[in-house]
Amino acid sequence: MSRPGRADEGPLDAGTLAFLSRQGLTRLWTAVRARLERQGLQPAGAVRLQHLDAPEREALSLLLARPVTGPTATVRLPDLDTRLRASAAGRGLAATLEALGPPLTDRRAARDAAAAERARVWSAARTELESTSLPDRPWTAQWLEELRRGGTLARQDPHTATTVVTQAIRTLAILFPDGDAPRAPASWGRGELATRATGSAHGLDDGTLLSRLVLRGIALAHNKEFPTDAPARRALWRAATVTPDEVSSTVLTHGLRPTGTTWQEAALRERADHHRETHLTLRDLRTLRLTMPSGTRVHVCENPRVVEAAADAARTAPLVCTSGSAATVVLTLLDALAASGCAFAYHGDFDWPGIALANRVIRRYAAEPWRMRAPDYEHLATRTHLHGAPHLPLTGPPVEAVWDPELAPAMRASGIALHEEAALDLLLEDLE
Template identity: 60%
Template sequence: MSKLPSATRDWLAGPGLVRLWEAARKRLEGNGVQATGSLRLTSVDSEERRDLSLVLGRLLTGATVTVHLDVLDERLRASAAGLGLREVLEELGQPITDRRAVRAGIAAQRERVWSSLASALASSPHAGQEWADRWYDQLRRHGVPRGVAPDTAIRTLQQAVHVLTVLLGPEGGGTRGRGELAATATGSAHGLDDGTWLARLVQRGIALAHRTEFPDNAAGRRALWRLVSVTPDEVSSTVLTYGLRPVGGGWREQALRQRADHHAEAHLTSRDLHDLALRLPAETVIHICENPRVVEAAADAACVRALVCTSGSAATVVLTLLDALAAAGCRFAYHGDFDWPGIALANRIIHRYGARPWRMGAEDYEHLAASTQAAGTPQLPLDGQPIDATWDPGLAPAMAALGVALHEELTLDLLVAELSGRT
């Protein structure tokens, strides 16, 4: 309930005093909520001059007015309302925020976070080690991620010290799963999942302790975990393949050849790829597609040529397989969707592996657009920002001109014919 009479409040809230209260509020919030110092109002109009004269108790005649806040505070307290400047401002608007105190509080909380980390390190086996000092300095420099509360930050940093003590301390050693390690440290098997702040903290410590660079990709981060005998989840993500016939007597190589003999697709995990010897005949051509339906169609048609599917944007396990095939001397041919994300993916794959475009030119697109239209196939609009195809400067203009998105499934007959060795 307002402490000001309604008539007084209405007058104080009038347009003639709006700039005064705005400037006074800004000054109080910045100087510790003290009615000290002065403020200057310029280009004062007649209405403002009249109301300011009444509030300040002196006749104002110019277009510039200097207001001493201590005098204004005394005038307000001596008035019928009996309220000081701060109380009047809060009657007319929101409570005053002491921004100086807020900043001091934030600084104190920040210092509490880093003092807690320093204390945790000092009582750990890593105390005084060069990498631990550098780790602490790096973390202070990077700061706490936006939105992480101080108590949460303290808990997470202490968990990081605990995990690093387990992995790098004198009792370390022995292979353990990342989920098991996370559950022990945080109570959740997902506490060290890739992308979490805790995982990044621990990985930075591992990198510094092993004098290696902090990786900027998923494959590098997996390798970092393996440096300390932590096995990430290497079974949930797979790469879809067909017709791979690696040379070798291991059971994995034999299993792939048997699946190829039976025209069956194969899903390979990261764990498979670690133990698989991918030796193939020199210059073997591996066809790469974007959509699993192509693999399905190739298997149904008993195709004879090898095929790897990115299943959309290529995940780490896909790139790991393609990297291994490239290292084995294989060559590649790539086909994907005729839409802008498909062109972006094709650019990456073709550039990374020197792949030849596989029915991915402007003529292929125009022919497919015409044939699907003649067949009465519904035409999907081509949305998004155009992307130039590095292998064919005419493709993006042709796609932009026709404005039709054509997915890989629409050209299955042609792709299967090539994979069957008929063309």
């Protein structure tokens, strides 16, 4: 909040402005401005200036109409206010500083206004809560208090904070109705629930503030830890009879032959026998029994073209594709395969994002680098040059390969990015 000057005060005349703006008064005005802004723009108390030089002592002596001779001076703000009113400035301390600029900010008033806004947010939240069945639940008071103390909502503008917390209460009230409320479906789709509570099918998408607040409430209601990863979030949604989207994201596979006896495992084996790739959803992975033959070595690639070529060439080795990102569904499959005792070999693009992704997979699964060492890169770079193929330059910040300290220097020296397709013939040899 700024304090505008009085309309009848007008600008300072040139002489007065030049005097008050002299360098010898800079430290005084800085200290006084900070003091006024802290105390509601009222000229009370004093400021103490130390280590004064000669120009400062001279300027203060003229301003205060008393000699300042030592290295330290204490200036009482009420006295300075009176002095300015009686001087050529013709106005009080706050109005003088406004004229010198920039505008003053009443930080006390700003804090009070912000506190009032926060109080209105929580008042709206409590009103919304009282209109539902939630106050009767033993966990709701703790949920609301955690939101208040956590500070996440305080960092939002008041309108956003009010909207999100009331939508969170509305969503939880739908999931935990009282006996007189209409019966909820046996299972909500997350988009369906979001539409009911917010008007948007994406209102409860992963990563939104609203979804975090609702999940916090669900966790307290079920006495569970707040989820820290995507699988735990999905499990918590399901605990509240909410089905997260488990079908739109898929992982591309080829040659998986699990030993389970259900129709799903049999279908995977049959597709592998016919050299057909398979897209698996999170929903599939939730019910698949991915028990693999002991010691199975699974190759992991980055680009779908490798899977397509392996299927066309009737290769039989198990193959999983990250599709360039290793999304949740990819990691869920690899986690399940790792739990069944599979070992992994990884190949990806020879560019900096490709090395970063390889680091992630190799670290997580102790995977073996699959034709991903410095000599492999140099061989491909030389072959690409001999074939006369256009060079794709490396761009972006370099990334060190955790499995080979020579790889990043070799890539920097060559400056060429090589996508996985450049090694396709070699990869297919390994997949026989």
